Amino acid sequence: MAGFEKLFEPIKIGSVEIKNRIAMAPMGILGLSTERGGFSKRAEDYYVARAKGGTGLIITGIVKIENEIEKVHEGTIPCPTIDPSHFIRTSSEMVERIHAYGSKIFLQLGIGLGRVASPQMLACQPVAPSAIPNYWDPSITCRELTTDEVERLVKMAAESAAIAKVAGFDGVEIHAVHEGYLLDQFTIAMFNRRTDKYGGDLMGRLRLPIEVVKAIKKVNGENFPVALRFSIKSYIKDWNQGGLDGEDFVEKGRDTQEGLTIAPILEKAGYDAFDADAGSYDAWYWAHPPIYQKHGLYLPLTEQLKKVVNAPLIVAGRMEIPELAEKTLEEGKAADMINLGRGLLADPEWVNKVMQGRIEDIRPCIGCHDGCLGRGFVGKPLSCAVNPACGREIEYGISPAEKVKDVLVIGGGVSGMEAARVAALRGHKVTLYEKTGELGGHVVEGSVDEFKKDNARLLDWYKTQMKKLNIDVKLNTEVTPQLIEGRKPDVILVATGSKPIMPNVPGIDRDNVATATDVLLKKKPVGQKVVVIGGGLVGCETAISLAMDGKDVTVVEMLPELISSGLPVPHMNRTMVLDMLKFYNVKAVTNNSLLEVKDGAVEVIDRDFKRSTIPADTVVISIGLRADQKLYHEIADKMPNVYIIGDANKARNIMYAIWDAYEVARSI
Known part of the structure; x- marks a missing residue:
């Protein structure tokens, strides 16, 4: 706890005192609800694990206040009003268990999804304040809600809060004047074109969130806390287009000034706390920041917000680095509480480890979104790339x-390190062999760039665990069948x-040809004009890295779109990479394949067999990885209990490398 005293000071939201200043940010628990709209046993164990880990305030993921006006398929999202007695039964025990650890819990009430509802989730036409395009499928027009339906939403919000x-919840949080969800759509002129009392000028657009909090206070009393999930700025450049930090664009959603104008109005209406962030679905990499975003990305905005509101201000935004969290609270300019989202998925014991002075043991989130x-x-179902037990804590x-x-x-x-770690935790005697002089595999080159430093934090964590668990690590040792036979x-x-896949084309053995690994680790010099062959995630990240160094970069991809093959890259990560490519002026040539590497150029060919030449001082190959199974095939049928895991099993991503290892090692 030394050096982190501010994190462990109590704080009040309304009449509720919270033992420390760490909250669990609200995150949807897709896959962890019951068919009748309650919390499953997995959901209960998931939240209780974070309370047991020391978190002061648990804010649940969204529950829908109703499932008739905007109907989602049953079991998708919890909903108190489908079967209130079932909801109370499935949540009250969870609340009691959380209270046993001295934690408080708020239920996040979702007023609706609106234009951002995925059509696959819905059992009806999407709805919105006005007849506007659905985000996921703009060919679908949302149905405008009637005045009677909006009034019913207010009634259902109050009923859900009651x-x-x-059920014993200590308060509720309203979802949300935030991220472009239905309630937010009512407040933003771009989406709200209504002519009734819920549209028009700013106060008309704020009527719905104001009526919601007043209705809840009326049924539950003034002392029952109601927090608000609140986005200060939308970062909408246009329909389905976000704006990057530092990019010059005209805000089409809510700009900072409007955010600072409406916050005091909402506070006066009765909201007891602001759970603040920024972004929208159109700029989802703000609302759900990937690895490429800075830690503490909302702090410049919340510092302005804190000047205009008096209610406690909770801030999220990649705040899981303890030193950053403590410094933010100490300065007192941008937050009163710290919201940890994916950081608590990666390590539910984050709070306890900080209190015990075990910062090095906190397993870091890598901002990949693959597991959540x-x-x-x-x-x-919800889980975590680096913590396979997330969302199935007891059974897994x-x-x-x-x-x-x-x-x-x-x-x-x-x-290999995850397998060694888990096996050692279970009490086995573990020896790990690595043929190079460094642990980490491909994540080493995947940690070089400043925007990939969270991968480096993960490697440091693994190396620390290898030492603490006394795992016998033997570097610079290549394993042979003879070595195994002797052991x-x-x-x-x-x-x-x-290993990297290399295309069989003329000129591939030229000195100016390098793999993405070679380039990132600076094993080969890179000229000014660079052509990256392969527009998958690694190729695009490498292109951005080179462009940030001032290189003139072109990406060549055989498919019609970049980052469109292999494992799906989560939407917020993919859209940010694509926007970064544009921001750094990386050119893209799609529907083309490498035909030949020439002196100072590459020749490519499209699907109509049309050839073209692109100038290139350096050619970077990034068309994928092939599993190295040579040793496995040499020993698999000669020795018992041989398992192949990670990329050696199938080249995929960090999540599956960890998950393969965890599954096997926890069972041997």
Whole structure:
């Protein structure tokens, strides 16, 4: 706790005292609700784990206040009003368990999704304040809500809050004048073209959030806290187009000045706290910041907000670095509480570890979204790329092994280190071999750029765990079948990783040809004009890195769009990379393949067999990775208990490298 005293000071929101200044940010629990709109046992265990980990305030993910006007498929999102008694039964025990750890819990009430509802989630036509295009499918026009329907939303918000109070929740948070959801759409002129009492001037557009808080206070009493999820600025450049930090554009949504104007009005209406951020679906990389965004990205905005409101200000935005969180509270200019979202998915014990002075043991979030929102949007349950037990804490935890085994791990990438870590935690004797002089595998080059430093933090965490668990790490040692035969281990985990795929074209062996790994690790010099072959995520990130260094970069991709093949890249990460490519003037040539590397140029060919030449001092190859399974095939049928994990199993991403390893190691 030394050096982090401010984080552990109590604070009040309305009449509710919270033991410290760390809140769990609201995150949707897709896949963790029941068919009747309650919380599943997995959801209960998920929230209780964060309370047990020391978090002062839990703010649940969104629950819908109704499921008739805007009907989503049952079981998608919790909803108190579908079956109030079921909701109370499934949430009251969860609340009681959370209270046992001294934590408080607010239920986040969602007024609706509106134009940002995915049509696949809905069992009806999308709705909105006005007849505007759906975000995900602009060919679909949202149905304008009637005045009677909007009034019913106010009634259902109050009814949901009353149910929450009966269930034992300490307060509610309204979702939201934030991120471009339905309530936010009512407040923004771009989306609200109504002529009734819920449209028109600023006060007309604010009528709905004002009526909501007043209705809740009327049924639950003035002392029942009502917080507001609030986006200070939208960052909307145009329909379905976001604006980057530092980019010159005209704000089409809510600009900072309007955000600072409406906040005091909403506070006066009765909101007891502001859970503040920025962004919208049109600029989703602000509302859900990927690895490319700065830590504390909202602080310049919340510093302005704090000057115009008196209610406690909770700030999120990649605040999971303890020193940043403490400094922000100490300065007192931009926040009164710290919201941790994905940081608590990655490590539910974040708070306890800070209090115990174990900062180095906090498992970092890497801003990938692969395990959380990325999974949710392809219909899979919430989890975390670096913490496979997230969202299934009890049933997928680590337990001691019944019999201690001699475990040999071959390969020191993240998959090998995760396997070694989990096996050691279970009590096995573990030896890890790495043929190079450094642990990390491909994540080493994936950590070089400033915008990828969270990957470096993950590698540092793994290296720390290797030491703390006394795992015998042998660097600069290539494992052979003979070495294994001499060791005779009980279990062999092959994590030999993957190698870059090189196209078989003329000139590929020229000196000016390099892999993305070579370029990022500066193993080869790079000229001024660079052509990157391969427009997947790695190719595009490498192109941005080179462009930031002042290079003239062109990406060549055989498909019609960049970042469109292989594993889906979560929407906020993909759109930010594409916008960064434009911002740094990276050119893209799609529907073309490499035909030949020439002196000072590459020749490419399109689908109509038309050839063209692109000047190139350096050619960077980034067309994918191939699993290195040589050793596995040499030993798999000769030795017992051999498993292949991570990229060696199939080249994918960090999440699957970790998840493969966790699954096998927790079971041996």
